[in-house]
Amino acid sequence: MISERVKSNLKQTFSESLLPKIGLLLLISILFMAMFAPILATHDPTRTGHYTEEGAEYPPLGHEYTTQVAADGEIGEVTVRGSSEHVLGTNNVGQDVYSRFLYGARISLLVGLLGTSMAVAIGVPVGLVAGYYGGRVDDGLMRIADVMLAFPALVLALALIGVFGESPVQVPDPIVLAGLAEGMPESIPIPGTVTIVVGLVTWVWFARVARGEALSIRNEEYVKAARSFGASNWTILSKHVLPNSLTPIIVLATIQVAVIILLEASLAYLGFSGTTLSWGYEIERGQDVLRTRPWVSMLPGIGIVLAVISVNLLGDWFRDALDPNIEGEGR
C-alpha cells in the first residue's frame, strides 16, 4: 500500500527541510504530555480552591500582581507572588493551570484523532462509491455533499450539539488505575457529542477527495483488466480503488486533525463541550479575568497553537512528499 517511492519521497522531504523535523518533535512532545499527564501533573486538574493565604489566585512563578481582597470585612490591596507549588499559577476558580494545561492536550488530541476517524469513516466510502459508480449515484451523493458544504461547520456543529446535548463520556485513565499517579482523577470526561459532531460536519471534504480519486482510478487499465476477469465492484473498490486513493486521503486526514482541534476548541470556547478540561473552555473562563490574570487564557491558547502547528507541519510534509495538488482543500 505504501510504496517504496512514497517512503523515499517522505525521507527525502524530511531530510531536506527543517519544518517537518520541528513538527514531528512538537507532536511527540505534546503526545508525551497528553499520555503521561497524570504523572507529569502536580495537582488534580479538577480540584478547585488553590488560593493564596489572602484568597487570591496564584500568578505564574516569578510574577506578581496586585489585587483587592476582602479580609476582616474590609477590602484591602495585596501583592500576590507566584509560588513553586503552582508554577504556572492558578485560574479563577483556583485550579492549577499547569496540570490543566497537560490534561487539555488529552482532550484536544483525542477529539482531533477520533473526530477525524469519524469523518474518514463517513466521507471516504461515500466519495469512493460516488466516484466509482458515477451517474445518478454520484449526482445524488454530491448534492448531499453540497448541502453539507452550505452549512458553516461550526454552525451545524452548534445546532447538532444543541439538539443532542453534550453527553460527556467518562473514560478511565489507565495510568491512574495502574497506580502510577497518586491523587489524580480515575477517569476524565471526553466530550462525546462533540467528537461525533466534528466528524459529521467535516466528512464532506473526504468525500470530495475520495470521489476525485475514484473518478480517475476507475478508468485505469488495471481496473478495466480486473473487471474483464469478472471481479465484483466490491472487490475492485476495496482492492484497487481504495488502496490507490489512500495518499491524498492521508494528507487530508492529517490537515483535518488540525482543523478539528481548532473546531473543538471553538465549540468549547462557546460553552458547548461537555468537559471543562478543554483548552478552549479554559480560555473562555480566563476571558472574565483577562485584564488582571491574563495567564489563565494565555497558556491554553499557546497549547492549541502548538498542537495545531505540529499537525499542520506534519500535513505539509506529507503533502509535499506525496501529493502537491491538495493545497487548500478541507480548510
Next chain:
Amino acid sequence: MKRKRDYQALDSLDTVYGYYIQMTLGKFLVRRILQGVFVIWGVITIMFGLRAVSPGDPANLMLAEGATQALVEQVREEEGLNEPIYVQYFDYLQGMVVGDFGYSWQSNREVEAMVIERIPATVELAVAATIVAIVIAIPLGVVSATRRNQPSDYGATLFSLLGISTPNFWLGLMLILILGVWAGLFPTGRRPVGFGTAVLTLAQTGSPSDIFTWLKYIALPAITLGTYFTALITRLTRSGMVDELGKPYVTASQAKGLPAVLVRYKHVLRNTMIPILTVLGLQIGTLMGGAVITETVFNWPGLGLRLIDALDARDWPLMQGIVVFIAIAFVSINIVVDALYASLDPRVSDE
C-alpha cells in the same frame, strides 16, 4: 457524457473546472441556480428535522415558567404544534418560500427583521476582514514565491503557518489584551456606531469623526477574522505562483523580452488567482463560522452573536432563520464565483 467526466477526473478541486466544459454560460448558470435552490431546500429541511427531534416542548420554551396548562395548549394550537409533522413541515416550507421566517420564540419579533438588522454589522466585518486578507496576502504570496528559500519567503511561511494554526477567539483576546488594554491603541468595548450611521453623520454634518471611531472599533475584529484567511491566501498564492512560474509560457514571454514584473503581475498572478477564487468561494462557510466566534469575542452586534444568543435560548425559529440566511448567502456567492470563473475560463464557450 463520458468524455466530460474524464475531464473532471483530472482535477480534484473540481466543482466547476472541467465539469461544465463545452456548456454555454447561460445553461451553466441555470444549472447552478437549480442546484443552489436544492441546497437551500436541503438546509431548510435539515434544520426543520433537527428542530423536530430536539428535546423540550416549544410551547414551554415560548412561555414563562409556571404558565398554566391551558395557556400551553393555546400556544400549541396557535403555533400549529398539534398538527402532524408533515403539515408543520409544509407550512414551514411555504413560509420560507414567501420570506416568512416566523416569529422568535424569545422576543416574539419577526425573524426576518431580527436577521436583517444584524446583516450590516456582519457584512462590514466580513468585508473588512477580506480586505485585510487580500491586501496583506497577495503581495506576501508573490514575494514568497518569487524569492523562494530566501529570508522573506521563510518569514511569510512562518507567518502563514501561525495564521492557520491560531484559534481566532484566542487571537482576538490576545489582541484585546496587548493592543487594547496594555498599549491602549484600540477601544475594547462594544462599538458605539455602525458604518451606516457613520456615513450618514459624514453626509449630514461633514464630520468624519464617526468614521474614525468606526475604523478604530472594527480594526481588531477585522484582524482577528482576517488572519486565518490572510494565511490561507498567502499559502495558496505562493504555491499557485510557484506552479505557474515553472510553466513554459513564462519562459517564453521572458524570452520575448517582456519585463519580469509585467509577466509576474499580469499573467502569472492572474492565472494563479482563478483557482484561488474557487477555493475561497468554498471558504465562505469558514468565514461565517469565524464571524460567529469573532463577534462573540468582541461583542460585535452581528448575525453570529445573535445566533449564539438564539442557541442559548433554544430559539429555533431565529436559529433556523439565521442558518438559512447564511446558506442563501453561501450559495449565491458561490454561484457568482463560479460564473466569474466560467467567464474567465476560455474553455467555457459562450457561443
